[in-house]
Amino acid sequence: EPEVTQTPSHQVTQMxxxxxxxxxxxxNHLYFYWYRQILGQKVEFLxxxxxxxxxxxxxxxxxxxxxxxxxxxxxTLKIRSTKLEDSAMYFCASSVQANSYxxxxxxxxxxxxxx
Amino acid sequence: GQxxxxxxxxxxxQEGEDFTTYCNSSTTLSNIQWYKxxxxxxxxxxxxxxxxxxxxxxxxxxxxxxxxKKNSSLHITATQTTDVGTYFCAGITNAGxxxxxxxxxxxxxx
Numbered sequence: 001e002p003e004v005t006q007t008p009s010h011q012v013t014q015m016x017x018x019x020x021x022x023x024x025x026x027x028n029h030l031y032f033y034w035y036r037q038i039l040g041q042k043v044e045f046l047x048x049x050x051x052x053x054x055x056x057x058x059x060x061x062x063x064x065x066x067x068x069x070x071x072x073x074x075x076t077l078k079i080r081s082t083k084l085e086d087s088a089m090y091f092c093a094s095s096v097q098a099n100s101y102x103x104x105x106x107x108x109x110x111x112x113x114x115x
Numbered sequence: 116g117q118x119x120x121x122x123x124x125x126x127x128x129q130e131g132e133d134f135t136t137y138c139n140s141s142t143t144l145s146n147i148q149w150y151k152x153x154x155x156x157x158x159x160x161x162x163x164x165x166x167x168x169x170x171x172x173x174x175x176x177x178x179x180x181x182x183x184k185k186n187s188s189l190h191i192t193a194t195q196t197t198d199v200g201t202y203f204c205a206g207i208t209n210a211g212x213x214x215x216x217x218x219x220x221x222x223x224x225x
Contacts, residue, residue, distance in 0.1 A: 033213070043150075043158060043203060043215040056212035059116070091157055102207065104148070106157040 002026045004107035006092050012113045013082055021077045021110045023092030032075045033093040033104060034067065036060070043091070049075065082114045117142050119206045121216030129224050134191040136219035138204035146207050147180060147187045152218070153200040161189075163207075196223050 005024045013019050025032050034046040048055040049067055066078045075094075079086055089109045095102040118141040128134050138147065146165040150158035162171055164180035164187060171178045177190045187204055201218040 035213075035215075042217045043152075043205075045213045045215070048212060056208065058212070103160045103163060104213070105160065109157050 002105075004092055004094055004105050006090075006107040006110050008110060009108065010111045010113070012115065015084055015114055016081050019079050019082055019112060021079075021090050021092075021112070023075045023077070023107055024073050025075055025092065025094030026105055027073070029094035029096055029105070031055070031095045031102065032067075032069070033095075034077045035091040035093065035106075036088040037091065037109075038088045046077070079112075082112075084114050087112055087114045117206060117208075117214045119204060119214045119216040121204055121219055123219055124217060125220050125222075127222045127224065128194050130196060131193050134194050134198070134221055136189050136202050136204075136221075138187045138189075138216050140185045140206050140214075142185070142206075144184050144206040147184075148205045148207060148213075149178060149187075149189055150203045150205060150215075151200050152203065156200075158203060161202075191221075194221070194223050196225055199223050 007022045011019055032049045035043050037043045045058050046061045047057040047067055064080050068076050089111050091109045092107045093104040095104045120139045122137050126134055146163055148163045149161040151161055152158045162178050167184050168182045169180040175192045179188045191198055199222055201220045203218045204216045205213045207213050
């Protein structure tokens with residue numbers, strides 16, 4: 001069964017450093033998403049991406065964040081200068097479409113720890 | 116912005132008892148999705164509701180979407196230990212923006 005994959009599974013970084021989280025969505029999916037989940041809290045939407053551009057983004061997704069689909073398979077989330085409060089689990093998800101039927105398939109997540 | 120509230124935050128039940136979690140949105144939803152997240156796992160899609168008043172069943176799980184498309188519920192009949200986890204509702208916009216509820220964490224005592 002096709003699945004969303006994410007690397008690395010755990011990333012430890014120093015405050016102020018840049019990190020890139022990588023995701024490989026399911027191959028025939030057209031919509032891609034990033035979410036974060038601070039330990040013990042709810043899942044928070046960061047951004048949705050379609051046709052090589054951002055469709056929607058939340059208030060969390062400020063200028064420190066960017067997304068890219070550098071080739072036909074990868075979907076990345078970059079945090080330019082990490083803060084302590086960026087420590088969270090980051091989930092990538094993909095779906096066939098966003099409108100009438102958009103079951104989102106989540107990856108296993110990358111745990112980001114900012115020291 | 117859109118807010119999605121979910122209650123209760125925690126529910127502890129004896130195996131065999133029923134369980135219900137409720138989801139309320141501050142705005143009318145295009146559709147609503149339900150996810151289950153096991154401890155240490157990632158959210159797994161359960162179902163999507165689109166129509167006003169829609170009711171869908173999956174074995175022991177019953178999902179309802181309110182007439183005004185602002186509230187939803189998930190009911191589990193005769194819980195089992197495999198039902199443990201956190202259940203999230205998520206309001207979805209047509210552009211794919213999701214607003215997740217706070218989740219209800221279910222524990223089942225055998």
